[in-house]
Amino acid sequence: MEKSNIFDKIPADLTLESFEQIGGNDKILIERIVSKAHVTPEGQWYDQDRSEWVMVLKGEAKLQFEQGELVHMKAGDHVDIAAHCKHRVAWTSTETETLWLTVHY
Amino acid sequence: MEKSNIFDKIPADLTLESFEQIGGNDKILIERIVSKAHVTPEGQWYDQDRSEWVMVLKGEAKLQFEQGELVHMKAGDHVDIAAHCKHRVAWTSTETETLWLTVHY
Numbered sequence: 496m497e498k499s500n501i502f503d504k505i506p507a508d509l510t511l512e513s514f515e516q517i518g519g520n521d522k523i524l525i526e527r528i529v530s531k532a533h534v535t536p537e538g539q540w541y542d543q544d545r546s547e548w549v550m551v552l553k554g555e556a557k558l559q560f561e562q563g564e565l566v567h568m569k570a571g572d573h574v575d576i577a578a579h580c581k582h583r584v585a586w587t588s589t590e591t592e593t594l595w596l597t598v599h600y
Numbered sequence: 601m602e603k604s605n606i607f608d609k610i611p612a613d614l615t616l617e618s619f620e621q622i623g624g625n626d627k628i629l630i631e632r633i634v635s636k637a638h639v640t641p642e643g644q645w646y647d648q649d650r651s652e653w654v655m656v657l658k659g660e661a662k663l664q665f666e667q668g669e670l671v672h673m674k675a676g677d678h679v680d681i682a683a684h685c686k687h688r689v690a691w692t693s694t695e696t697e698t699l700w701l702t703v704h705y
Binding site: 496497498499500501502503517518519520522523525546548550552558560564566568569570571572573574575576596598600 | 601602603604605606607608622623624625627628630651653655657663665669671673674675676677678679680681701703705
């Protein structure tokens with residue numbers, strides 16, 4: 496049984512946000528994302544065909560929703576975003592890496 | 601957007617293991633489990649129709665697989681258990697709550 500640790504192997508170079516599949520199959524994608532100061536470009540939105548359950552494990556971030564709501568996410572916070580609910584990452588910490596766990600389903 | 605924190609609202613009474621759905625739909629189940637000294641009864645195995653991705657977020661535990669392997673899980677450790685891969689919880693900490701995040705898919 497292959498065991499991994501979600502806090503391990505944080506890329507040293509985070510010029511680009513890091514996306515890594517850590518589980519799932521052809522139906523669902525379980526992914527670790529590492530951000531540091533990354534945001535979704537102003538005016539752009541994620542508009543996804545699948546639902547996305549997402550939790551912050553370390554660091555902090557702000558998710559913005561098309562209706563204007565801003566959700567401040569800290570370690571342990573999770574939201575369940577329905578398919579086609581438009582959202583963007585408005586802010587991630589510049590001080591430390593922000594580790595996300597997402598399930599696209 | 602409803603935000604919850606996975607470390608919140610740990611049941612005070614953990615006589616029984618706590619299972620709580622925290623995401624998903626009719627296809628997948630995202631669940632928080634809180635154990636304290638709970639184990640799968642000796643000789644019993646989970647034999648599931650769906651795959652299960654599971655991570656320990658707090659505490660520690662040992663997962664046993666039918667082939668004999670024992671996997672010691674600490675905070676951040678995750679495994680992806682295929683459907684019908686028989687396994688059981690052989691041990692969870694008696695000192696502190698063990699918090700699991702599981703995705704049944």
